[in-house]
Amino acid sequence: xxxxxxxxxxxxxxxxxFANAVLGGVIARREKLDAVGFVxxxxxxxxxxxxxxxxxxxAGTPLALTDAAYLATAxxxxxxxxxxxxxxxxxxxxxxxxxxxxxxxxxxxGAQKTLAVGLGWVPAIxxxxxxxxxxxxxxDIVLRRVPTVLGGNTxxxxxAAVAAAVLVVAHALGQPSVGMVAGLLVGAGLCLLARxxxxxxxxxxxxxxxxxxxxxxxxxxxxxxxxxxxARRRPAGPRTPGRTNPDDHSPDDHEGSR
Numbered sequence: 067x068x069x070x071x072x073x074x075x076x077x078x079x080x081x082x083x084f085a086n087a088v089l090g091g092v093i094a095r096r097e098k099l100d101a102v103g104f105v106x107x108x109x110x111x112x113x114x115x116x117x118x119x120x121x122x123x124x125a126g127t128p129l130a131l132t133d134a135a136y137l138a139t140a141x142x143x144x145x146x147x148x149x150x151x152x153x154x155x156x157x158x159x160x161x162x163x164x165x166x167x168x169x170x171x172x173x174x175x176g177a178q179k180t181l182a183v184g185l186g187w188v189p190a191i192x193x194x195x196x197x198x199x200x201x202x203x204x205x206d207i208v209l210r211r212v213p214t215v216l217g218g219n220t221x222x223x224x225x226a227a228v229a230a231a232v233l234v235v236a237h238a239l240g241q242p243s244v245g246m247v248a249g250l251l252v253g254a255g256l257c258l259l260a261r262x263x264x265x266x267x268x269x270x271x272x273x274x275x276x277x278x279x280x281x282x283x284x285x286x287x288x289x290x291x292x293x294x295x296x297a298r299r300r301p302a303g304p305r306t307p308g309r310t311n312p313d314d315h316s317p318d319d320h321e322g323s324r
Contacts, residue, residue: 075171075175075246078167078168078171078250079168079171079172079175080135080136080139081164081167081168082112082164082165082167082168082169082171082172083112083113083136083139083140083143083168084112084139084140084142084143085143085161085164085165085168086111086112086165086168086201086202087108087109087111087112087113087139087140087143087144087147088108088143088146088147088152089111089161089165090104090107090108090109090110090111090112090143090144090147090205091104091107091108091143091144091146091147091148091152092147092152092153093107093111093205093209094106094107094108094147094148095147095148095151097209101148104144104147104148105141105144106208107144107205107208107209108140108141108143108144108147109137109140109141109144110201110204110205110208111201111202111205112136112139112140112143112201113130113136113137113140113201114200114201114202114203114204114205115172115176115196115197115198115199115200115201115202115204116128116129116130116136116172116176116197116200116201117130117131118196118197118200118201118204119176119179119180119193119196119197119200120179122193122196123179123180123183123185123193125179125183162258162261163258165257166225166253166254166255166257166258166261167250167254168198169198169199169222169225169226169229169253169254169257170198170225170226170229170249170250170251170252170253170254170257171250172194172197172198172226173194173195173197173198173225173226173227173229173230173233173249173250173253174194174229174230174232174233174245174246174249174250174253175194175197175246176190176193176194176195176196176197176198176230177190177191177193177194177229177230177233177234177237177249178190178233178237178242178245178246179193180193180194181234181237181242187234187238190230190233190234191227191230191231191234193230194226194227194229194230194233195223195226195227195230197226198223198226198229198253199215199222199223199226202214202215203215203216217266217267217269218266219266220257220260220261220264220265220266221256221257221260221265221266221267222257222260224256224260224267225253225254225256225257225260226253228252228253228256229249229250229252229253229254229256230249230253231249232245232248232249232252232253233245233246233248233249236248236249
């Protein structure tokens, strides 16, 4: 990969760390936590996904612990969130864009690092997704909340999986650099589009037969089931004396009557 591209992605990566660490600080303010709480949530939000990825890969010390810029960025974001009340229209407009770009960047970076250590495409997509959503999930668990990535929100983990898949396909075609840029743009664009259009995955009840199968087919199916049930429960009637069932005759009897 070109040095310029590496520098660009590192800058985007650190921007994502800062934005998500600030979000951790914003949530810490809502929860009325102290300075330690601000630092904890900021570090978890900004660095948790990458640390979790590197730990699962077992390919050396996590990047957040070897590159001082990552931890320093998260701590700086915690300080900003602690000193300033970050809210308002500007934050509401800027935050979704930074979050979407960070998601795309983290997804392709996680997938690329997984492929670099020799794992296949399934682990690459999985760890790309974990890199993008792991920090927020860990933060929510620490706050004893159901992680927002598990449902009820616009597409997020799905966007990360798509971004990682784009990188995997490009890597298989021998174009990892193109794949990183394309994956970032696809993941970020899909995330922003999902926010704008309100796309969410349907809950379990909407996948049930009562929702998926049209009503007229459900009625027909219930009618057939009732008829089959009545036929199974109906007892066999008594035979009339002097009459025989044609089925009771053996093949030899039929041959002899001809």
